[in-house]
Amino acid sequence: MTAFEALRGILPDSAEVLPSGHLAVGGCDLVDLVQQHGTPLYVYDEATILARARAYRDGLRAAYPGDSLVCYASKAYSARWLLQLLAAEGLGLDVVSGGELHVARSAGFPMERTYFHGNNKGEDELAEAVSAGISRVVIDNLEEVERLNRICGGLDRVQPVLLRLTPGVEPHTHEYIRTGAVDTKFGMAIQTGAAEEAVRRIQAAPNLALVGYHAHIGSQIFDLEPFQESARRVMQFAADMLARQGVKPREISPGGGFGMRYTPADDPRTPGDVVGALAEAVLDAAETLLPGEPLPRMTIEPGRSLVATAGVALYTVGSIKHIHGVRTYVAVDGGMADNIRPATYGAEYSSLLANRAGEAPATTVTIAGKYCESGDILVREAHLPAPRVGDVVALPASGAYNLAMASHYNMALKPAVVAIRDGQARLVRRRDTYDDLLRAEV
Numbered sequence: 001m002t003a004f005e006a007l008r009g010i011l012p013d014s015a016e017v018l019p020s021g022h023l024a025v026g027g028c029d030l031v032d033l034v035q036q037h038g039t040p041l042y043v044y045d046e047a048t049i050l051a052r053a054r055a056y057r058d059g060l061r062a063a064y065p066g067d068s069l070v071c072y073a074s075k076a077y078s079a080r081w082l083l084q085l086l087a088a089e090g091l092g093l094d095v096v097s098g099g100e101l102h103v104a105r106s107a108g109f110p111m112e113r114t115y116f117h118g119n120n121k122g123e124d125e126l127a128e129a130v131s132a133g134i135s136r137v138v139i140d141n142l143e144e145v146e147r148l149n150r151i152c153g154g155l156d157r158v159q160p161v162l163l164r165l166t167p168g169v170e171p172h173t174h175e176y177i178r179t180g181a182v183d184t185k186f187g188m189a190i191q192t193g194a195a196e197e198a199v200r201r202i203q204a205a206p207n208l209a210l211v212g213y214h215a216h217i218g219s220q221i222f223d224l225e226p227f228q229e230s231a232r233r234v235m236q237f238a239a240d241m242l243a244r245q246g247v248k249p250r251e252i253s254p255g256g257g258f259g260m261r262y263t264p265a266d267d268p269r270t271p272g273d274v275v276g277a278l279a280e281a282v283l284d285a286a287e288t289l290l291p292g293e294p295l296p297r298m299t300i301e302p303g304r305s306l307v308a309t310a311g312v313a314l315y316t317v318g319s320i321k322h323i324h325g326v327r328t329y330v331a332v333d334g335g336m337a338d339n340i341r342p343a344t345y346g347a348e349y350s351s352l353l354a355n356r357a358g359e360a361p362a363t364t365v366t367i368a369g370k371y372c373e374s375g376d377i378l379v380r381e382a383h384l385p386a387p388r389v390g391d392v393v394a395l396p397a398s399g400a401y402n403l404a405m406a407s408h409y410n411m412a413l414k415p416a417v418v419a420i421r422d423g424q425a426r427l428v429r430r431r432d433t434y435d436d437l438l439r440a441e442v
């Protein structure tokens with residue numbers, strides 16, 4: 001089997017090997033793109049993003065008879081070209097900072113489909129969001145109840161809000177991307193009574209309107225049961241609050257965090273399976289716990305599973321170090337400054353040579369970055385045709401949380417980005433220049 005064949009479902013949907021042996025995406029030769037734009041280069045296939053967006057949107061509509069909305073979690077990767085693509089498909093948006101809100105507004109993303117999350121939103125960020133007409137603020141803590149109410153009072157607004165709940169569900173994923181357990185910085189715990197106290201305070205705040213509840217239990221979760229359990233707990237809480245506090249649950253948001261494929265060992269569910277399971281849990285709970293109440297609007301928030309597979313990171317091999325009997329390091333011209341995930345939580349990636357994609361793997365090497373940390377390793381066990389200096393290494397499934405977490409460590413220049421649509425590649429972000437590194441200095 002060639003490396004390419006082993007990576008189906010990890011590479012973009014339109015990926016193919018050309019007769020030249022070059023890897024192509026959306027009909028565009030990636031080696032040509034590298035010659036044009038240099039490396040590191042990030043390439044996105046719009047068709048792959050659209051396929052995922054439509055699968056979530058249409059799957060949720062089919063599985064859930066109530067109103068529904070798929071909100072893209074823009075922390076995974078935010079850029080105007082992407083937000084405009086998703087806005088045109090009728091998706092909503094989740095932003096978590098003034099910066100993400102700024103990009104969304106600058107892209108013209110409809111604020112009536114935008115949700116504002118975050119565990120410590122600042123005064124300015126909240127004021128800007130409310131003034132912009134944000135659809136929902138997702139309240140995380142008691143200070144925020146007081147802060148947002150005061151800001152909305154000053155603006156003479158009544159702001160619809162959701163309350164972020166901590167449902168006490170422990171999914172199997174890395175602890176840094178697990179958020180649903182009681183010991184987390186996010187949300188208010190149902191178990192401890194903190195969530196009910198928050199409901200009381202929101203109800204007493206004249207400029208806030210509590211319309212429902214949100215929970216997000218973590219990221220890169222494959223098992224559907226924790227999502228269903230979380231949705232059931234949120235619905236139980238909603239029913240309890242209707243009974244005890246008179247709050248009508250008009251909206252329920254079971255979050256995102258759906259797993260996707262980085263390596264052949266990953267076995268994610270399809271978007272259809274995910275929304276089917278979530279809709280079933282919410283519907284069952286609505287029937288038994290909220291009889292006679294209208295079905296709440298259901299929103300979900302996929303981030304990585306919407307965009308990661310669409311993105312391929314491309315690097316050039318610059319040096320190869322054989323440490324006899326130990327390991328071969330293949331050093332590329334990017335690394336932890338454009339992809340911090342392997343160093344932060346041991347994330348695993350697949351790899352292939354974009355200029356020799358038709359060849360079978362012949363050796364196992366370690367793909368190292370160029371930055372000054374021993375932990376700057378992109379792929380510890382990469383199965384590749386014996387790499388040579390000048391080869392183009394492709395890391396698929398690089399579309400989420402790579403560029404979004406990119407840094408200027410070692411004064412690295414953030415990579416250029418190319419988006420492919422209908423066989424045409426266009427530069428949507430130029431590579432940083434050295435001047436960019438100095439631009440904000442005073």
Ligand SMILES: Cc1ncc(COP(=O)(O)O)c(C=O)c1O
Nearest residue numbers: 073216219256257301302303304
């Ligand atoms: C509140 C919320 N919603 C959605 C997401 C998206 O998660 P993922 O990209 O894993 O789908 C996150 C990720 O951290 C989140 O915190």
